[in-house]
Amino acid sequence: MNKLLLIDGNSIMNRAFYGIPDMTTNDGRHTNAIYGFLNIILKVIEEEQATHICVAFDLKKKTFRHEMYEAYKGTRKGMPEELHEQMPRIKEILQAMHIRIVEQEGFEADDLIGTLSKKGEREGFAVTILSGDRDLLQLATDTVLVRIPKTKHGKTEVEDYYAKNVVETYGVTPLIFIDMKGLMGDTSDNIPGVPGIGEKTAAKLLAEYGDLDGVYAAVDSMKASKMKQNLIENKDLAYLSKTLATIKLDCPIPFEFSEATYNDPFNAEAYTLFEDLELKSFYKRFSVEKKEELTFETVLIDEIDGYNALLAKLQKAKEVSFAWITQDGEALGVAVCMDLEHVYLIRFMMFITEAMVADNLLALSRDYQVQLACMHVKKLLSFLNFHEEDAVFDAGLAAYLLQPNQSEYEYDTLAKVYLDVTLPSDKEMLGKEKLGYFSFEDEKVQKWMAYQAIVPYKIKSVLREKLKETGMESLYDEMELPCLYALYEMEKNGIRVDGEALHQYGKKLRTRIEELTAEIHAMAGEEFNINSPKKLGEILFEKLGLKNGKKTKTGYSTSAEVLEKLTNAHPIIPRILEYRQLTKLNSTYAEGLAGYIRADGRIHGKFHQTVTVTGRISSADPNLQNIPTRMPLGREIRKVFIPEEGSVFVDADYSQIELRVLAHMSGDAALIAAYQADEDIHAITASQVFDVPLDQVDSTLRRKAKAVNFGIVYGISSFGLGQDLDISRKEAEGYIEKYFATYGKVKEFLDRTVEDAKKNGYTVTMFGRRRPIPELASSNFMTRSFGERAAMNAPVQGTAADIIKIAMVRVNRRLKEEHLQSKLVLQIHDELIIETKKEEVEIVQKLLVEEMMHAAELSVPLLVDANVGNSWYDAK
DNA sequence: CGATTCACG
DNA sequence: ACGTACGTGAATCGG
Numbered sequence: 001m002n003k004l005l006l007i008d009g010n011s012i013m014n015r016a017f018y019g020i021p022d023m024t025t026n027d028g029r030h031t032n033a034i035y036g037f038l039n040i041i042l043k044v045i046e047e048e049q050a051t052h053i054c055v056a057f058d059l060k061k062k063t064f065r066h067e068m069y070e071a072y073k074g075t076r077k078g079m080p081e082e083l084h085e086q087m088p089r090i091k092e093i094l095q096a097m098h099i100r101i102v103e104q105e106g107f108e109a110d111d112l113i114g115t116l117s118k119k120g121e122r123e124g125f126a127v128t129i130l131s132g133d134r135d136l137l138q139l140a141t142d143t144v145l146v147r148i149p150k151t152k153h154g155k156t157e158v159e160d161y162y163a164k165n166v167v168e169t170y171g172v173t174p175l176i177f178i179d180m181k182g183l184m185g186d187t188s189d190n191i192p193g194v195p196g197i198g199e200k201t202a203a204k205l206l207a208e209y210g211d212l213d214g215v216y217a218a219v220d221s222m223k224a225s226k227m228k229q230n231l232i233e234n235k236d237l238a239y240l241s242k243t244l245a246t247i248k249l250d251c252p253i254p255f256e257f258s259e260a261t262y263n264d265p266f267n268a269e270a271y272t273l274f275e276d277l278e279l280k281s282f283y284k285r286f287s288v289e290k291k292e293e294l295t296f297e298t299v300l301i302d303e304i305d306g307y308n309a310l311l312a313k314l315q316k317a318k319e320v321s322f323a324w325i326t327q328d329g330e331a332l333g334v335a336v337c338m339d340l341e342h343v344y345l346i347r348f349m350m351f352i353t354e355a356m357v358a359d360n361l362l363a364l365s366r367d368y369q370v371q372l373a374c375m376h377v378k379k380l381l382s383f384l385n386f387h388e389e390d391a392v393f394d395a396g397l398a399a400y401l402l403q404p405n406q407s408e409y410e411y412d413t414l415a416k417v418y419l420d421v422t423l424p425s426d427k428e429m430l431g432k433e434k435l436g437y438f439s440f441e442d443e444k445v446q447k448w449m450a451y452q453a454i455v456p457y458k459i460k461s462v463l464r465e466k467l468k469e470t471g472m473e474s475l476y477d478e479m480e481l482p483c484l485y486a487l488y489e490m491e492k493n494g495i496r497v498d499g500e501a502l503h504q505y506g507k508k509l510r511t512r513i514e515e516l517t518a519e520i521h522a523m524a525g526e527e528f529n530i531n532s533p534k535k536l537g538e539i540l541f542e543k544l545g546l547k548n549g550k551k552t553k554t555g556y557s558t559s560a561e562v563l564e565k566l567t568n569a570h571p572i573i574p575r576i577l578e579y580r581q582l583t584k585l586n587s588t589y590a591e592g593l594a595g596y597i598r599a600d601g602r603i604h605g606k607f608h609q610t611v612t613v614t615g616r617i618s619s620a621d622p623n624l625q626n627i628p629t630r631m632p633l634g635r636e637i638r639k640v641f642i643p644e645e646g647s648v649f650v651d652a653d654y655s656q657i658e659l660r661v662l663a664h665m666s667g668d669a670a671l672i673a674a675y676q677a678d679e680d681i682h683a684i685t686a687s688q689v690f691d692v693p694l695d696q697v698d699s700t701l702r703r704k705a706k707a708v709n710f711g712i713v714y715g716i717s718s719f720g721l722g723q724d725l726d727i728s729r730k731e732a733e734g735y736i737e738k739y740f741a742t743y744g745k746v747k748e749f750l751d752r753t754v755e756d757a758k759k760n761g762y763t764v765t766m767f768g769r770r771r772p773i774p775e776l777a778s779s780n781f782m783t784r785s786f787g788e789r790a791a792m793n794a795p796v797q798g799t800a801a802d803i804i805k806i807a808m809v810r811v812n813r814r815l816k817e818e819h820l821q822s823k824l825v826l827q828i829h830d831e832l833i834i835e836t837k838k839e840e841v842e843i844v845q846k847l848l849v850e851e852m853m854h855a856a857e858l859s860v861p862l863l864v865d866a867n868v869g870n871s872w873y874d875a876k
Numbered sequence: 877c878g879a880t881t882c883a884c885g
Numbered sequence: 886a887c888g889t890a891c892g893t894g895a896a897t898c899g900g
Contacts, residue, residue, distance in 0.1 A: 286891065532898055533880055559881065584882060614892060616885085623894045624882035634883075658885090658891095718888030746900055781887050793891040797885095801892095827894090829885040 004120040004257065005050035006113045008131035009057040009101075013090060015039050015132035015149060017083045022783070025278045026403075026417045028774060030082045032601050035279060040149050041130065042285075044158065045262065048128050053262045054116055056096055056102045057087075057110040058304045089277065096270040100260035107251045107763035114247035115141055123257060135186065138247060140174045142168050179212040182242030189787060191244045194234045196227060250551065275422050282430075293421040296340065296454055300445045302347040302642045309836040310336070310344055310450070311360055320364060321373040321460070324380050327435040331383050333359075335453035343402035347440045358384050362875075365390045373456045378609065381488045388485045388813075396458040397480050398463040401472050401608035405772050409610055411455040418459045423451055471768045475802075479767065480609065482803045486812040486824060487607040487617065493835070494602035495624070497592065501640045506590030509582050516579045532581055534770040546570055554684040581631070589628065589637050596622050613802040614794050615769045617827055625828045629876070638873035643835045647822070649843065652848045652866040653831035656681065658713050659802045665766065665795060666770035666857040667747035670742060673862035682706040688736055688742040708735050712746065713791025715797055750792045757791035765798035803862070804830060807855040814847050817843055833872070841868060 016036025023032040045053065089600040094101055113129055120127040127144045129136055142148045146161045167175050183192020183202040197205075200372065216235060222228045231238070242491045268288045275283075301307050312485050314320055317338040325333045333347045337740030348354050350504045362385060364370040371392035374380065386392055396409035397846040399417070406413065412423045430449040431652055435749040439445040439678050467473040521527045524543065528535045537556030540546045544568055566573045597602045603622065613619040619625040627641075628634025643649050654660075657679060663671040674684050686697040686705035699706075704725055711721045722732035754776075757763045761777070775787030804827065811832065822836040822844045831850065836844045845866055852864045 039877090107882085431894075529898080531896090534898075554879070557880085579883080584896080588883070588894095592895070608893095611894095612892065618893055619884095620894060623884080626894065628883060630884080653885095714891040715889095717890055719888070724890070782889080785887090789890065790892095797892065800885095817898065 001846065003048055003231050004052045004116075004125035004127045004260075005045060005048055006116050006127065006128070007041055007053065007122070007710075008054040008109050008113055008133060008136060009037075009055045009090070010109050011132035012040055012130065012149070013083065013087065014079075016040060016079075017086070018564065022778070023505050024774065025276075029089075029277070030086055030088075031277050031279065033083055033086045033649045034093065034277060035281075035819070038093070038279070038282065044128075044130050044147060044149075046498060046711070047158075047208055048584060052100075052125065052257050052260045054100045054113075054260050055103045055113040056116070057091070058109050059103050059105050059107075061624050082779060084304055085178070088274075092272050093270065093277075094662045097265035098263055098267075099265065100255075102255075104251055105249070106314070107379055110856050111135055112253070112477070114734070115253055116399070117144055119253060120257065134245070134478065135181065135245060137161055137166050137170075138174045138177045138245075138264045140331055152873065154226060157869075170437050172198075176206055176211055177243055179215075179246050180206055180214050181213070181245035182238050185241055186245070191241050192237055193241050193672050194230050194238050196230045205547045212238060215351055222307045249817065256607060266412050267785075271708070288865040292450070294415075294419075294423070296450065297342050298450050299342055300347065300440055300446070301344050302349060302352070307346060307352050310653070312345055314338060314360075314364055314370065315368045317370055319371045319460070320456070321453050322361065322456035323374060323449060323456075324383055324436065325449050325452075331448075332435055332437065333440060335449040335452075337453040338456040340454070342456065343453050345449055346447060347437070347704070351435075351860050353394075354383070363508065364391070367393065373460045375409075375456055378484050378488050378491075380780035381485075382492070388482050389549050391477075391481065393456070393460055394481065394484065395459055395463060397484065398467060398476055399459075401480060401769070402463065402470065404610075404613050404615070404770075405573040405774075411451050413575050414459055415451075415455050418462045419455075423455075469771060470771065473661070474560055475768050477807065479802065481804050482809040482813075483611060486808045487609055488757075488825075488828065490607055491811065493603055493823045493825050494598070494600070494604035495833075495835070496602045496642050496644055497593065498596050498640045498642055499597050499601070502594055502597075502637075505636065506586055506594070509586040513579065513586065516575050516582070518768045520572055520575050520579060523570075530576065531583065536576070538574070540566075540570075544570060544572065546573075564846065578762055581633070585628065585637070589634075593622055593637075595638075609666045613771050615798040615805075616769075616829060617764065617801070617805075619828075624826055627872075637872045642870065642874035647835050647837050648841060648868050648870055649825075649872060649875040650822075650834045650845050650866065650868050651831065652830075652833075652845075652871070653876075654800075654852065655863040655865055657803065657830050658796050659861065660858060660862060661708055661766075661799045661803070662713060662746065662749075662796050663860045665799065666743075666746045667859070668743045668745035668749070668805065671746065672859050678861075678863075682709060685709055685739065685742070689738040691738075704735070708739055711736070712739065712750075713793060715792035718788065719784070753795055754788050754791045757787075763791050763794040765795050765804040767799065769798050769799060769802060800830065803856045805831070805851075807852045808832060809854065810850055814851065815844075818843070818847075820844060834874070836868075 017033035020032040020036040022030065023035055027488045072268050074536050083514060086436060092103055099251045102116065104112060110133065113131070113136065117129060121144060129139055129144065129146045130149070131146065131151060134148065139689070140161045142163055148161070149158045150157050150159060163174050165178060170180065180202045181191055181193070183197050183205065184199055185191045203328050209628050210219050215231070219231050220226065221722050266286045266288070271286045275709060301310055314336065320339070321337045323333060323335045324331060331348060333345060334357055336344045336346060346352060346357060347356065361372070365372050365386070367818050371393065372390070373395060376396045377392050378388065378396040378814065395414060399409045399414055403417070412425045415423045417423045429444055434683050435445065467476050502798050515532065520530055524539045529538055530536060534555055536558045539557065541556045546566055551727050560577060562575055563577055586836065593603065594604070603624070605619055605624045606621045608618045608620060628637055660675055663675055673722060674681055682702050682705045683694060683697045685708060686692065686701040687694040689700050689705055689708060692701060707721065707724050710723070714720070716736055718729045718733040718736055721735065722729045725732065753763060757773055761774065762772045764770055773787045773791050773794070775783045778784045778787065808824065808827060819839050820843070822834050824832065825835045826833040832848060834848060836846055849864045849866050853862050856862065867875045
């Protein structure tokens, strides 16, 4: 039997738009509704095994029913621009997929669907209707199925309704469902209904009196009530609502279903559209031949004569790009490119050794003035001994500066953004295949290797040009590129950790954790997983009946913030808080860090340079930038980080660098003066904001003022500040106003920053680093507000990040220039740690403080605190 | 694999 | 009216 699927295009697009978080293409076109729409309909098409499909859309022109409603209530909300722009695109896609689109001027999508559904039934189709709108339930019959997708926790579930299911759920037949809408209305569909009558009352009335006419025939005999009054007063409204809710079944349909067959949806034409919109998750459905968009020849070099001939050519080249091919830390070969027509794949072997090729590459830069380019220089440095001076172009790093909000910078993404060429990704090409000697003979792997050399070759000039255009060329050349070498050295150096001390620390924690576990289980009266917020919530708020439990999303919140308010409500609470703290310390730090200690007794974490949107460095595997310090017990962990014999740690950190940057960038005289006089900034702020003489500012007031200062840097909101200080939004509002009255230029600066960001689409740091903030253009209040706060924060956080990068680069240079044996080991945003030979302590400390202080000339001094110690704990 | 929680600046 | 502070990474749970 033929299956007809009728899709309510507008309502499904609408559902998808609000159900799927914002998604955009690289050039900023929104695709979330398109993505969600396609996911829903493809899922249903598959389930239904549909043979014929129609997707109905409203046309822009107002319909009769709109006009009736607007006559009643004035305006109707238009759709947000982000959704609006997706409508023509989804239609294009459907057309390309040979899926029938139905539109009629003067008719809404549901009228068309109603008509088509009847026509389909008459012609012997099994009809299914897919809509996000419950209005369509009136079309359900014994054979016509209405399906309504719901997004639950990110997953789409579909509710199915035949006539009998409508009766089960709403107590009325589909036809009477229209009368029900007339009584209860439907806010989402702009149907007013009778005031005071909701689902329950409407269902009761209709069960008793049959339909709307029945209700009004009997209305006079009802006993006096508010409801009766409402019914009588709003009779016209009820009938108007019914008319509004009634779907037409007699629209003109100028085509036959034979023109709506579902056939060959995943064709080449559709593929180019999917590609254009970067809807990658659908690519695998297409079996079309992907056309090769980069044409080149791969040449395998695996004997010495060929290699020598190639080398001679490379030495004469001006620009050479390369990709070091590795597997599990072992080098297999290198792909090299010096023109657009060829990629040479050099396979390491007996007579073409890794060491030899590495030396030759280095010599290209140093002896033959060849400009080298590749993808991720830092990753290569353990194989290739390049230095800062070699200035190897790093395509990933350049691309990061241009678009720091991307999640990765692999060859396929870069090719798409900068060459408008779609290449298969790592995953698509290799899957889980392990590379080896014979991979050089596998055509697919050859391509993959080649891409990584030819992409940087091709995009280098594009990236250079864009860096110039955006004023970020010197940022790239003088800050980011040199910084990469300092970061690599920190990774290589690692930091020494006393494994035995770490083990003892963990043991101490675990003893206490066991005690707490037993006590908590005893108090709860059962054994349960304390680590499961879900279980814990049930125990606390249901079994033990603790009140509050207010913060929810997918259950009760059991965050420390909530639990702390309940500390005195039950003795189990403080134990859970302690348990949480200890298990965190144990699993993340005691046990977590232990797993990273290498044979040299040191932890070699990674420092990522292309992760954060603001320009900061991030740390991972393990994260060495979040080692505890705020709580005494956690801080103890820092005792296990120790220098090697004969060395100490010299640790230096900036004092309030972000607020100082703010003082400078805003030019606020009061703030600048306070810093120039080396005043206690939080105390001064307290005195100003709370109208208290400076000598009467107590610790509580100072703490509050500190929160205000932090809030300013974070992009202040009265709600956020209120939350942090546990005061009312109103009160927080007062603090902020007082702050801005004191530091007027700061307000001007923040306002100007947001305004410029809205105009340009990005913010800029003192050193020209940009942060795009697409959220500022959103029509969604929440999203836009976030963008505004981010815009206030980014120049400040970003400039501070720039400054410490400059300091790192200079410190690292001086350590080398002055032939010191001390080495950088950690960077924690505003802090640098140098493992320092004892005989170098004085000079290193001086050098470190000097370079940090003078990394930037601001209108306020950059103060640096420095300490020396035999562990990280002691040096701070 | 997303949500929750929590460690840091 | 909308419901949040800015920027990260890791462990854990549960679908």
